[in-house]
Amino acid sequence: MKFQLTLAARYLSGRKLRTFLTTLAIVIGVMIIFGMGIYLPSFMDAFNKSLLSASGQTDVMITLKTGEAFSASSTLNRIKRIKGIETIAGSLERTINLPPDFYGKDSPVSALTLTGVDPSVAPKLHDYRLTQGRFLERGDGKVAVISERLADEIGLHVDDTLKLPTPEGVVKLTIVGLVPGRTLIGNEQVLVTLTEAQKLFDMSGRISVIEANLTSQDEAERDAIINTIKTQLGDTYAFGGLTSGSEFAGAMQLGQVVFNMFGVFALAMGGFIIFNTFRTIVAERRNDIGMLRAVGASRKTILSLVLTEGLVQGIVGTAIGLGLGYLLGVAMIAGAGSITKSLMNIEMEVVVEPLLIVVSITLGVGVTLFASLLPAWNASRVTPMEVLRPSSGQVIQHISRLATIVGVVMIGMAIAGLLTGVFAFVALGGVMFLIGLVLVAPALVKPIANIFGALLAMIFARGGTSLLAEGNLTRQPARAAITASATMIGLAIIVGAGGMMFSTVGTVMDMFGKSMGSDFLLIPPSVAVWKGDVGASATLKARINAVPGVGVVSSLRYAQSTLPPSAQTGSKGETVVSVLGINPVEFPQISSMDFRQGNAQDAFNALAANDRNVIVNGILATAANLNVGDVIPLVTPTGIKNYRIVAIGGEVLSMKINTAYISQASMKSDFRKSEDIFYQVNLAPGADPSTVEQRLSKVVENYPQFRLVAGHDYTAEFRQQYNAIFGGFYVLLALLAFPSLIAILNTLAIGVIERTREIGMLRAIGATRRQVWKTIVAEALLLASLGTAFGIFAGLYLSYVFVQGMSASGIFKVAYTFPLAGVLAAIAVGLLFGVLAALLPARQAASMEIVQALRYE
Amino acid sequence: MSLIQAENLTKVYGTGNTAVVALDHVQLTVNPGDFVAVMGPSGCGKSTLLHLLGGLDRPTEGAVSIDGQALAAMSDDAVTELRRRKIGFVFQFFNLIPILTSIENASLPLLLDGKNAADIKQKAVELLTKVGLGQRLDSRPNQLSAGQQQRVAIARALITEPILVLADEPTGNLDTRSSDEIVDLLKQVAKAWGRAVVMVTHDPRIAAYADRIIFLKDGKIVNDAHLEAKRTDNAEMVSHMMRTIA
Structure with missing residues (x-):
């Protein structure tokens, strides 16, 4: 194995640019999956923390299923005499979202939990452990006990005054005592008497939580007591902790699905590129491999040699992808932090789930290994004869009719899926469409190359070079198709995401104009997720x-x-x-x-x-x-x-x-x-x-608690935030197209290697270096045109799928906007990549010495 | 017992009208210490013979035994192992791996055999020194002259201490001086180390180093000549024979 590792390491370091670009494909795929995998759960975690304020430290905690306040008399009085209850008390708990800088500039406190408790019973249920001052007493008015951490953060002490926004305006409470900061998740607490809380929020006679401790420690007995309480209260009440944010969690999960899809696309493209690269490698090293076989390397050794190279790239790419993905997640959390804070009053912390690491590694390494499997197998089939009498490459490659038929069927099914309007079918259709296109691609290479070839002959490659380029491309349709497919996926994502973005932004801004078109708005800290707003x-x-x-x-x-x-x-x-x-x-x-x-x-x-x-x-x-x-x-x-x-x-x-x-x-x-x-x-x-x-x-x-803004300012602000989110997202997607460069480069490189003698012959019979150069560049442009054409076609379909999927999933109805900018960007990127990728192989072909090229075997 | 025993060795490429008989019922034996040159016009079957003797290709008819082992009865893996342990190859274009140093290239067959790395290195250094590359142990192929590259290839062929060395136009890509040095080295392998060496060549001057020359024409052995010790006379005789055959 050490031998395989040495060879793999040497080969990889021998072709640094190619290794870099190929690995990049894996890096980007893993980065997206891992980065997004960090961002979204972190967001959900923060979201839940900010809303989960009640924590079950007592034996029983009862809330209304909705989390709203309820009448104390109709509940507490009904159950407090149930046998087995040792202590019971009702409290009124409310999250207060604070406006920015409420406690001074850059104050870290964005939300509080105000809890109105019964001063005589609460200390029996909770161990408040006062560190300074006194606890609340019956008859207390505008006084509060707050957590030490909160006091530190806003720089207040016992006897100072704490400001709070309430429906009746700002109130001032005198701090009479400090308790340690809470150990469980949630906001810092402000404790006042129940009567005072009810007064502050105009909720006389109402509570939101009932807490109780039971006399018995026996499980069965405790269950019996809780069941009695349940029967008394009915099924509108929940026992245990509050559940919150589930309505939003659904929307976030959908977001995660979409991002994971992008990550999988990125990895699929990586797979194509690796596959293509390894085919190139095997073609280039036929001689080395033949020699190894001649001197006694078994087929298994050759197989493991190529696979080891794939493995090394997979591991390195995945490791870098994980690192960059982490940074991406952190950067997104930092970048999106200001937006989520201003829109939803949420502060995020980085959360990395172990499963995510496992999934990212499995996908990154797995895709690389899988993609190198076929080239490795082909390499192991190279005969030792190759070293003595290299066989000339297959002149014309045949197109698999079966693959074409399967591809057409898949595209047909994808379109049918789209027409059903059912989200699952629409989403599945998107994937099937791409696979179908990849399968059909070889059959489309010739007709499309003919069209673009004619075009190219007119404007760039005169004197027969375009004809040569076209011929070169169409004699290996499967290879051209694989290359085009890698480019296609990269560009399809750009166009697809562009379509989704334009459609979404267009629709949202349209709705925004209609809903928020008033002259002035008074906005609470968290718009749309209203729960904590006062x-x-x-x-x-x-x-x-x-x-x-x-x-x-x-x-x-x-x-x-x-x-x-x-x-x-x-x-x-x-x-x-x-x-x-x-x-x-x-x-x-x-x-x-x-x-x-x-x-x-x-x-x-x-x-x-x-x-x-x-x-x-x-x-x-x-x-x-x-x-x-x-x-x-x-x-x-x-x-x-x-x-x-x-x-x-x-x-x-x-x-x-x-x-x-x-x-x-x-x-x-x-x-x-x-x-x-x-x-x-x-x-x-x-x-x-x-x-x-x-x-x-x-x-x-x-x-x-309210911010006064002019309607048009708010719309502009909203548009800016939207554009910021999508802008960053767009840059990320554009990165995806980058590795497709290596796909084109590889295909051209194999072509040049395989045709060394042909090129020598062309030069011998009078082709100039410039003509040879032009032939290769023309070939690259044709390849890029193929990929771009497929990419735009697939991208338009994907964007339509996204929009249909969005509407079908019931999130909200999005009107389709044609992503003209995305299409233009894809054409520019595609052609630019074509020329860039051609430069190296074209120079190599043009600078070939005729005699050497003719002798090359 | 002979080291190489080839009986009725026949190789036909293609079928029907396009069939080409590359080798036609060839009988051949080679003993340890023999230095055999195979000559003949282009397309006479020289390389095909070498491929079949080395187990790189399978005959259409007939059989080859190496050291008493019949290749036809062996699996691909077994033939591969035989090549690795008992046969050394030297090619016209050297076929060194460009990314490996002289030591590493020379060590390849043993590395493939999973031998102890320290032993392999010592052996490679020893061999490379013997072939005159003691100063170029860590050079890569592109830092060596053609003659030096072929020496590395010979060191690679010898590192497993094979009983048979097969060389396909080993001097085809070298200047006169390097050619002489290389063929001298091969002769030494046969004479001093007691290995059998079978070498395909076009060059009568090079063939004259051998002690036996097999002339092939149209896939058949037309002459199997044992040479005298004096090389200059041999060269003239070989040229004469070639002219006669052609």
Whole structure:
């Protein structure tokens, strides 16, 4: 084995550029899979941490399944006398997303958990271990006990004042004691008395968590006690920790699938390139291999020699890919950090799952080994005769008819899959289309080469060189096709992703313009994932309405709910739903929705009629198989309530999340929520925007949880963020096309090696060096044209698949935009690569000494 | 017992109308210490004979035994092993691996055989010194002259201490001086080390070093001549024979 390793290492280091470019293909594939694999779970982890604030340190923890607050009297009083409960208490817990720099510039605190506890019972349930000051006492007002870490981070001590944003504006609490920082995940805690918390959030008589310790340690007895509690409370309550963010997790998982697909494409391209490179290597070394066989190397030795080389490249490429992937993940977390922080108030930490490492290594090394398998086998078939009497290469390669037929069938099935509109078929079709194209490619080489050859003859390679180039290419259609396939995959991804990006951005910006087209917006720290946002009471809306120059004000309210498991959809778990409360009169004046079923007028009228009517968005309708007229049971703090669907539609804020729109009146009666978390303001006719803006900023001064922005500024900001995300993504994809350079280079190199004598003959009968050079460059341009043509074709299909897939998966409906820029970029990149790849082999061929070339065997 | 025993050795390339008989019922024996030159016009079957003797190709008819082992009865792996351990090859174009040094190139057959690395190195150094390359042990092929490269190839052929060395136009690519040195070296291999050497050559001057010349024409042995010790006379005689045969 040492011998194989030595030879492999020498061969690899002997051709540094080729080794570098070939390895690069693997590096990029592994980098994408690993980097994205780090980024997305890190994001989810951060997301969960920021929302999972309640932690089960007690024997029993009860919350409403939706996570909303509920009435203390109807729950706590009903169960506190159950036998076996030692201590029980209700608390009101609420995540508070803080506006940026709320505690001074660069403060690391972006969110807090405010917990209202019963001072006499809470210390029996939790060991608070005060480090300074005192604990809360019954009758305490605006005082708080906070964690030491929080105090450190914002530079406060006992007896100092802590500011907090609340629906009634900023309140100041006096710190009376410090407790150690929490050891479990989640935000730092601010403890106040339950009464005070209820007052701060206008939630009199309400709690969000019941915690209890039981008398018994026996499992069976404890289960019995918990079952008794369950029977008492009914099935709208959850036991154990809170689950959160599941609605968003689905969307993120889809993102991961898309990225993994890119990674797999990148690796597939890497596989093609390695395959191509190893074929070149074997062709170049036929003589060496023949000699080794002559002096006694067995077939197995030759096989293992080539495989070892593949293995070394696979391992090195994978190792570098892992390193760069890690950096990519970290860079994305750092880069996207500001966006996720501003949009969702999430701070991320790097998370690397062990499984991800295993998968990345398996794929990276596996693809390389797999790709070098066939060339290695071919190498082992080289006879020792080769060294004594080299056989001339096969003159014309035959096209496998079976492969062509299978390819055509696969393309047909892919198109059929696309027409079904079912996400799984559409996605599968994308992969089948690419494989089909790779299989059909050899048969297409000749006709396409003819077309481009004629074109080339006119503009570049006159005097028969184009004819020679075309002939050279078409006599090895399978090799040309493999090369073209590698280029194709690289470019298809550019065009495909370009199409997806343009379509998505176009659609989102269009929706954004419609939904966020108001003159001014009041935005909470986290848009779209509303759970931790602190809103304002009706007072603020009244004050905004009173500002001279303000025309219409529309606000959103938020509550979380679930749909119970349903036989209709076959869903076993509960579906988490974001419920948004709108004012059906004001909302349509300022914003608009895209309706898939029903229409605006009837829908908003129905909501205004004050019955339990609901508009559900596309994702929810798809996920739960809902239609207009269906009645859905929504879990609310006041029990399960049946809502009738009056329309299916949505807007940009509900783009990615299961959402139900109800009237603010229903939200108040069923969800007990009257806090506004988002405002849109339109000017009165003729009002001066800057004067009104000044007045508005005065009004919201005491509500730092909101940011006042002009509608068009927010749209521009949003567009910028979107472009930043996609821009980086695009650069990453462009990198993918880079290794295809080596594919073209390799094919040309084999051609030159195999045709050494032919080239010598051409030179002998009078071809100039320039003509030889031109022949090779023309061949490269033809190859690149082939790859580019396939790539654009496949890319357009892929982008269409992405868009269809997006719509079919029910995420949101995307209108297809033709990726003209992507196509132009692909043509430019493809042709440029063709010329670049040709330079070296062309020079080699042109500078050949005639006599030596003629003697070459 | 003879070292090489070839009986009725026949090789036909192609079939039907396009069939070409490269070797036609050749009988040949070679003993240890023999230095045999194979001569004849282009296409007479010289190289084919060498390939069949070395187990690189299989005959259409007839049989070859090397050291008592019938090649026809052996598997590809067994023939490969036989080549590795008992036969040394020297080629016209040297066929050294460009990325390996002289020592490494010379060591190849033993490396392939999985022998101890330190022993192999010592042996390679010894052999390379013997063939006059003691100063160029770490040079790569492109740093050596053609004659030096062929010496490395001879060292590679000898490192397994083969009983038979097969050389296909070993001086075909060398100048006169290097040619003489190389063929002298091969003669030494046969005479001083007691190996059998079979060498294909076009050059009567080179063939004259051998102690036996086999002339082939149209795939048949037309003359099997044992030469006198005096080389200059031999060269003239060989040229004369070649002219007669042609």
